[in-house]
Amino acid sequence: MAPRVVSVEADGGSRGNPGPAGYGAVVRDAETGEVLAERSESLGTATNNVAEYQGLIAGLTAAAELGAAEVDVRMDSKLVVEQMCGRWQIKHPGLRPLAAQAAGLVGRFAAVRFSWIPREQNRHADALANAAMDAAAGRPPSAPTTGQPPATPATGSDPATAPASWEPRPSFTATRLILVRHGETEYTEQRRYSGRGDVPLSEKGRAQVRATGARVAELAPSVGAVLSSPLSRCTATAASIADALGGDVPVRTEDDLIECDFGQWEGRTFTEVREQWPGEMDAWLASPRIAPPGGESFTHVAERAHRVVTGLLTAYPGETVVVVSHVSPIKLVLRDALAAGDGFLHRLFLDAAGISVLDMWPDGGVAVRTVNDTAHLAAL
Numbered sequence: 001m002a003p004r005v006v007s008v009e010a011d012g013g014s015r016g017n018p019g020p021a022g023y024g025a026v027v028r029d030a031e032t033g034e035v036l037a038e039r040s041e042s043l044g045t046a047t048n049n050v051a052e053y054q055g056l057i058a059g060l061t062a063a064a065e066l067g068a069a070e071v072d073v074r075m076d077s078k079l080v081v082e083q084m085c086g087r088w089q090i091k092h093p094g095l096r097p098l099a100a101q102a103a104g105l106v107g108r109f110a111a112v113r114f115s116w117i118p119r120e121q122n123r124h125a126d127a128l129a130n131a132a133m134d135a136a137a138g139r140p141p142s143a144p145t146t147g148q149p150p151a152t153p154a155t156g157s158d159p160a161t162a163p164a165s166w167e168p169r170p171s172f173t174a175t176r177l178i179l180v181r182h183g184e185t186e187y188t189e190q191r192r193y194s195g196r197g198d199v200p201l202s203e204k205g206r207a208q209v210r211a212t213g214a215r216v217a218e219l220a221p222s223v224g225a226v227l228s229s230p231l232s233r234c235t236a237t238a239a240s241i242a243d244a245l246g247g248d249v250p251v252r253t254e255d256d257l258i259e260c261d262f263g264q265w266e267g268r269t270f271t272e273v274r275e276q277w278p279g280e281m282d283a284w285l286a287s288p289r290i291a292p293p294g295g296e297s298f299t300h301v302a303e304r305a306h307r308v309v310t311g312l313l314t315a316y317p318g319e320t321v322v323v324v325s326h327v328s329p330i331k332l333v334l335r336d337a338l339a340a341g342d343g344f345l346h347r348l349f350l351d352a353a354g355i356s357v358l359d360m361w362p363d364g365g366v367a368v369r370t371v372n373d374t375a376h377l378a379a380l
Helices: 048-065 078-084 096-106 119-137 203-219 232-244 270-276 278-286 298-315 327-337 342-346
Strands: 005-014 019-029 035-046 070-075 111-116 175-181 225-228 251-253 320-325 355-360 366-373
Touching: 005 035, 005 048, 005 119, 019 048, 019 119, 035 048, 035 119, 048 070, 048 078, 048 096, 048 119, 070 078, 070 119, 078 096, 078 111, 175 203, 175 232, 175 298, 175 327, 203 232, 203 355, 225 232, 225 298, 232 251, 232 320, 270 278, 298 320, 298 327, 320 327, 327 342, 327 355, 327 366
Parallel strands: 005 070, 070 111, 175 320, 225 251, 225 320
Antiparallel strands: 005 019, 019 035, 175 355, 355 366
């Protein structure tokens, strides 16, 4: 009887890119690690990416022939994993038919999960691919390195003698960040620069954060942490969210989430700043490295925000974290997540109590799900 869940380890490569190419794929029982099938083939002359996709297709085909219902695909090709997960575009026309063929095979299973793994955890498939590349180049198979399984194809093995390179599938779940701008203040309504000044929520702002708390609870009933800028407009917003989540997750303040220091522009409107500091305003709009007089540059704010995000990915892998902050830090996180240019900072508008959601994977993959969601504020 075929196991319900199998793992597919696949690899491919070429000697020259393009050059003599081949692929290897191994299908295992996901629970025991027993090898159920191996596939390898020389491809003549091809590129690395083509060979990697062919390895994936061969592995999925073998899993389907075994009658598996679910498949955990493990590959050391970040490109293939990201493209099959829909996070990266398939720009090369030669890869699109292969990706479509792989997607058609994915549709034959109840579930297929893709994981990136380091090359050293993919040694069995790598050895098969290297043997196929050697054959394509017309030379004897490469000698396997210590700990690698033989490159000779086989149909199965005793789980007690499974290659030492096999390990249980690593966690490859995204960490979800729910980014929330604080509720409205008097300065927000008047469109004044509000940086380090501790301006409290207005009456409307307090109503907004109650609605925001309810919306966050809908989006993420289970939350690993709620982090907040130390300013009261953020801590009050974060407290409302924590209450809506049941009060089990305490609010932790993080100094690096504080708003940009606008220096002499604090409390002034854009028009007032333009009138009094026209040259400084032009320079600030032109470069994130320029700070307002007596203030802080966006480049420095970005460094602070990056420290927070990096720390969260380490401390809460695979969990959901709510981050309550201000316009500048949230914009900078979104700019980097979207790989956008600096002009993005002055073109994106973030409403008070707006919600943005992004997923971040351990290998650097990012998916921005929502930007500035304010549907929960419509009735206010």
